Amino acid sequence: MIRRPLRPLARVLSARAEGSDPDLIEAEERAARLAQRHREERRKAETRLMLLGAVFILGFTAVGARMTLLSAAVPVEPRGSAGSEPIHAQRADIVDRDGAVLATNIVTASLYAQPRDLIDPANAARQLAGIFPDLDAGDLTRKFTDGRKFLWIKRTISPEQRQRVHDIGEPGLLFGPREVRLYPNGAVAAHILGGAGFGREGVGAAEIVGTAGVERQMDSRLRDPAEVDTPLRLSIDLDAQVALEEVLAKGMADMNARGAVGILMEADTGQIRALASLPDFDPNLRPAPPVSGDPADSPLFNRAAQGRYELGSAFKPLTAALAIERGEVTPHTMIDTKGPMKWGRYTIHDFHDYGDRLSVEDILVHSSNIGAARLAIGSGAAAQKAFLGRVGMLAPVPVELSEAARTTPMLPRNWSDLSTMTIGFGHGIAVTPLHLATAYAALANGGLLVHPSILASDWRPGEADRVISARTSAETREMLRQVVARGTANIADIPGYDVAGKTGTADKPLPQGGYARDKTISTFASFFPADHPEYVLVVSLDEPVTIINKTAFRTAGLTAVPVAAKAIERLAPVLGLRPEYPPADPGRTADGGKSPERAASLYTLAGND
Structure with missing residues (x-):
C-alpha cells in the first residue's frame, strides 16, 4: 500500500502562493490517513464476524441433524470397536x-x-x-x-x-x-x-x-x-404324525415294549409323511444328553435314525427279490427247506418244520430261515453285497436329520458264505428302520430307489435310480401280499385296505456277546394299497411281550403287526385313502371280520415270526 505524504509539495506551494498556512495541509492529511485506517480495520472486523457467524451456523446445523437422526433411530446395545459380528436372533419358521x-x-x-x-x-x-x-x-x-x-x-x-x-x-x-x-x-x-x-x-x-x-x-x-x-x-403331515404317535404310544404300552418306531413314507418319492420314536420328549423342555449308560435309554435317542438293529425276517423279501432279479428263481420255484440246515459247525433252524420243499412265495409266507438261506447262498456273497449297496443298506441314510448322517450300518467284517446266509434272513447285519423303509419303497414302487427326505419337494426317482426291474417288483409285491393274506402278518389283513408286508423278529445281541432269548426287536415292514402302493409303513417294537392265555409272546406277528394294523386303520382316512371292498370272501363273516376257524389258523401263523 502506498502511504499518502503528509505535506504534498504541490499543495504546499499552492498554499504559499495563496497566502495560506501550509501546516493546515499536514493536519488534513493526517486526518485523512487516520480515517482510511479506521475504514480498513472496520472492513476486516466485519469480514471476521461474517466468517465466525457462518462457522456457528454450520456447527449448529450439523449438531441438529445428528440429534434428529439419533432421535429417529431404534436404540441398540452399544458395541465395542473390535469388529465383532452382530448377533442375529432371527430364525425361520x-x-x-x-x-x-x-x-x-x-x-x-x-x-x-x-x-x-x-x-x-x-x-x-x-x-x-x-x-x-x-x-x-x-x-x-x-x-x-x-x-x-x-x-x-x-x-x-x-x-x-x-x-x-x-x-x-x-x-x-x-x-x-x-x-x-x-x-x-x-x-x-x-x-x-x-x-x-x-x-x-x-x-x-x-x-x-x-x-x-x-x-x-x-x-x-x-x-x-x-x-x-x-x-x-417339511414333507411331514401333522395330522398323520399325531395319529401315528398316538397309535404307537398305545401299542407300546399294550405290548409292554421298551421303545417303539414308526415311519410312514411315500413309496414313489421317499418323502416322509410321519416319523415317530418313543419314548420322546418336549423340544420346549429338551433334557440334557446322557453322559453314561445306554444311549437308547434316553428319550433323545432317535430309534428311527440312530437305532441299528438286526431286523430279522423283514430282510427275506430283499433276498427273494435278488434271486428273482438274477433269474435264478420265480415265485413258484420250489426250494429245499429240509432242516435243520448244517453249514460247517453252524446249524440253521426254522421256527416250525415246513416240510422238505417250499416255493419262494411260501418261504416268505411261512418265514422259512432255511429257505431264505438257500436263496441267499444261491445268489452269492458278492451279488448280495452289491444289491444291498444299491438299495442303500451299506451307508448312512441320506435324510435331513443330523443323527442319520452319523449312523453307519453294522456289517460283517468278513462277508463269508455263512454271513451271506444269515443276512439272507436278517441276522449278521444291523441297520436302522429308515434303511428298511427305503428298501421297501423300492420293492413297492416298481424298482426305483428313493431318496428319503423330510423336506417337501417335487423330486421323483428316474430310470437312473432303478435297482430291480418292474417285473421283479410286481412279483415281490404279490408275494408280500400273500404274507398278509395267509401268512405271519395275517392280523394286518384289514378289510377295505389291501396291505402287503413282512414280519421280522430278531433276538437282541448281548453286550458280552451272544443273543438274549427273552429280548427281541419285532418289526413289520409294509406298504399299502398292495396293488398300487402309495405308502410304506415300518413299525418296530423294542423288547415287546404280550400275554395271551397266560403265555408270553414276543414275535412280530403278535406284537408289531397288530400295532401296524391299528396305525393303517387310523392313517388311511387321514391320507385320503378310501376303503375298497372285494367280492364276498367265504372266510369272512358278514360284518367283515374273520370266521372263527380262519381266525384260529391265522393266529397260529402269526406266532411264527
Whole structure:
C-alpha cells in the first residue's frame, strides 16, 4: 500500500502562493490517513464476524441433524470397536406340508443383575428364589456381594415372571430382549425337529442354533437373513404324525415294549409323511444328553435314525427279490427247506418244520430261515453285497436329520458264505428302520430307489435310480401280499385296505456277546394299497411281550403287526385313502371280520415270526 505524504509539495506551494498556512495541509492529511485506517480495520472486523457467524451456523446445523437422526433411530446395545459380528436372533419358521407351524420364534426377556446397583442384595436374592424355585437364595446373595459387576440370572423368563421381578423394585435387576424357539405342538414330531438352544449371547440378543434333528441339519438355512421370512416346509403331515404317535404310544404300552418306531413314507418319492420314536420328549423342555449308560435309554435317542438293529425276517423279501432279479428263481420255484440246515459247525433252524420243499412265495409266507438261506447262498456273497449297496443298506441314510448322517450300518467284517446266509434272513447285519423303509419303497414302487427326505419337494426317482426291474417288483409285491393274506402278518389283513408286508423278529445281541432269548426287536415292514402302493409303513417294537392265555409272546406277528394294523386303520382316512371292498370272501363273516376257524389258523401263523 502506498502511504499518502503528509505535506504534498504541490499543495504546499499552492498554499504559499495563496497566502495560506501550509501546516493546515499536514493536519488534513493526517486526518485523512487516520480515517482510511479506521475504514480498513472496520472492513476486516466485519469480514471476521461474517466468517465466525457462518462457522456457528454450520456447527449448529450439523449438531441438529445428528440429534434428529439419533432421535429417529431404534436404540441398540452399544458395541465395542473390535469388529465383532452382530448377533442375529432371527430364525425361520418350520411348517408341515400344509403350512401348519411346527417351530417358530417368540419374543420374551432375559434377566440379569448389576450387583453394585442393588439396594438390598439379600432381599433381592430371597424374592428371586421365591419366583424361581430352582434358584438358591444363599447362593444368589453370595454372588451379589462378591464384587462382580454382572451376573446372568435367567436366560429366558415368562411375562408373568418378568412382572413379578419388576415388582421387587430393585434398580440392579435388569431385563434384556430375547427371542426363543417355540414348538407349539409340544412333543409331536420331537425327533424330527430335534430342538434349538442359544449360541452366542449378549445383553441385547442371543443367537438361536439347532441342537438336533432338522433344526441342526438345516441350521444355516434357518439362520440365513435372506431366508428368515420364508418358512422351511417339511414333507411331514401333522395330522398323520399325531395319529401315528398316538397309535404307537398305545401299542407300546399294550405290548409292554421298551421303545417303539414308526415311519410312514411315500413309496414313489421317499418323502416322509410321519416319523415317530418313543419314548420322546418336549423340544420346549429338551433334557440334557446322557453322559453314561445306554444311549437308547434316553428319550433323545432317535430309534428311527440312530437305532441299528438286526431286523430279522423283514430282510427275506430283499433276498427273494435278488434271486428273482438274477433269474435264478420265480415265485413258484420250489426250494429245499429240509432242516435243520448244517453249514460247517453252524446249524440253521426254522421256527416250525415246513416240510422238505417250499416255493419262494411260501418261504416268505411261512418265514422259512432255511429257505431264505438257500436263496441267499444261491445268489452269492458278492451279488448280495452289491444289491444291498444299491438299495442303500451299506451307508448312512441320506435324510435331513443330523443323527442319520452319523449312523453307519453294522456289517460283517468278513462277508463269508455263512454271513451271506444269515443276512439272507436278517441276522449278521444291523441297520436302522429308515434303511428298511427305503428298501421297501423300492420293492413297492416298481424298482426305483428313493431318496428319503423330510423336506417337501417335487423330486421323483428316474430310470437312473432303478435297482430291480418292474417285473421283479410286481412279483415281490404279490408275494408280500400273500404274507398278509395267509401268512405271519395275517392280523394286518384289514378289510377295505389291501396291505402287503413282512414280519421280522430278531433276538437282541448281548453286550458280552451272544443273543438274549427273552429280548427281541419285532418289526413289520409294509406298504399299502398292495396293488398300487402309495405308502410304506415300518413299525418296530423294542423288547415287546404280550400275554395271551397266560403265555408270553414276543414275535412280530403278535406284537408289531397288530400295532401296524391299528396305525393303517387310523392313517388311511387321514391320507385320503378310501376303503375298497372285494367280492364276498367265504372266510369272512358278514360284518367283515374273520370266521372263527380262519381266525384260529391265522393266529397260529402269526406266532411264527
